[in-house]
Amino acid sequence: MDYFLDEEQLMIRDLARQIAEEKIMPVRAELDEREEFPWDIMNALAQSDFFGLYIPGEYGGLGKGGFELSIAIEELSRACLGVSTSYAANALGTYPILLFGSEEQKKKYLPDIASGRRLVAFALTEANAGSDAAGVQTTARPDGDEYVLNGTKQWITNGGEAEIYTVIAITDRAKGARGASAFIVEKGTPGFTFGKKENKMGIRASSTRELIFEDCRIPKENLIGRQGMGFIVAMKTLDKSRTGVGAQGVGVAQGAFEAAVSFAKERRQFGAPVISFQAVQHMLADMAAQIEAARALVYSVARYIDSGAKDVSKESAMAKLFATDVAMKVTVDAVQVMGGSGYMREYPVEKMMRDAKILQIYEGTNQIQRNIIGQSLIKESAKKRQGG
């Protein structure tokens, strides 16, 4: 399908695809096996300007939007979700600064982020705060010119590898939802350490760690936005980045689909290539149709968000939900089409199936996405009724 990408968007897609095919595909199995953080690939992406894609020109970026970012994420995900997660988590960690940061914060951090010199991570989740973000227990106590952080964040993508962290912590528990704030914490700040690297089912090239804050003092100017805006920062950040998770779904599904088609053409049983059996064709046809639908939705929502639309929670939740459910189904079916070979590590689809599962979990589980959509529906129908 032609989505009428302009010349620079095609350039972004083609270069991301070239990096995916030349730099990622040859090493993805090994990165997965060894749970190795893909520094070489991060450096190649940095050198090719991918970290600055969505960052304005005045801070050293290319000034593109979430749509172009989605195109890049999709291409990288077609090769390896572990790599694309490590890449995309930067945008997740950067949006709080981009959306709510002061001019000084932007000047200080965005150029290094855009050039890829420093990686970024976003830290909301804790042991008692998963789907229920209001359960955050990490505290940031104002003390003179500083905040003092105490608590532990869990399962933070790029934890340990990143040098800049955007962290949600409670500044005033009595204020409930208005009691959290967002902060920038740099690696190396005394009192800020990391837990062990998690051993995961999939996206094993990405690193997931605990962040531990013990009387970690950060200057007041590291507060993002105003005190009490923490959950707003977090929710707007997730609204913006969720289409990227959708794009990951489209990419991994596309990669698995391509592997399944080429296998089905080669593999012969009962004297014919298995692709000649209608039952196999129907599976592939469903996969192709679902991927195209997911891509169309992700692209539309990304363009809608880039147009400056105000409330995009429902749309971004739909893009994430639909495309990642498609990714799970398509990767499972790709293994099925390839039979026992699909189950073997020699072929890429078993990894894709393991990897795809995370997409239904992180940045809000798909149940939570349905909740978000449901709440929007209630709000919309209430508005309609009021309007007559």
Place this chain on the structure above:
Amino acid sequence: MDIIVCIKQVPDTAEIKINPETNTLMREGVPSIINPFDLHALEAAVRIKEDVGARVTALTMGPPQAESSLREAISMGADDAVLLSDRAFAGSDTWATSYALAGAIRKLGADIVFCGKQAIDGDTAQVGPETAEFLDIPHVSYVRRIEWIRDGAVRVQRLMDEGYDVVESPLPVLLTVVKELNQPRMPSLKGKIAAKKAQVRIMGKADIGADEDSLGLKGSPTKVKSIFAPGTKTGRMMIEGGPEEQVDILIKELRKIKCL
């Protein structure tokens, strides 16, 4: 510091076929690429730019369509691009090519000139050293490492059959490079956008103050007597039957020709 990188646009030899009648390369429809060695030369130049600052100019002699390889060079970090193109250059052998390149380099001025070790189509490895001779500057070929550049001099390692030589040379110098030197980078998005907008400067015979008789076919002392593809021994055999049967036949046949 001014650096010129000589790049040659070549047919992707992985895809090329030979015309069986004329014994010449069939270039039609074959994708063109930058000579792979020249990518290492370009990478070396861009790294010097990043380390100590330099202006990097990519230079190619070729037909107008060679401009695309110059734009590619910009996307990988070259600042400027010069296309040396003129009907008078047609039919140049390595001597005439080097003469013309040297003329352009003299006009542009350079502290370091980089070339690839050889072109994957012509394969002579003559153009670099010949160009240095025309310029009357020193050259070091087969550079596998640049140790340092300072105080108007450079120290490099020259790859030899066994080990390497360490060579120091004053600037200006011409260096031809081997693949061991570095790993060429991918293009960058900013580079690609710049490449699209960049002005490629075109130089003709008048711009390099060339002597007409030294150009193109007229200026090429090489005379090609004949070109032929060395014959290859062919012959094949299709083995039929089930896997075990096929293996037996294969082993028998390999024994017959004393491969086993």
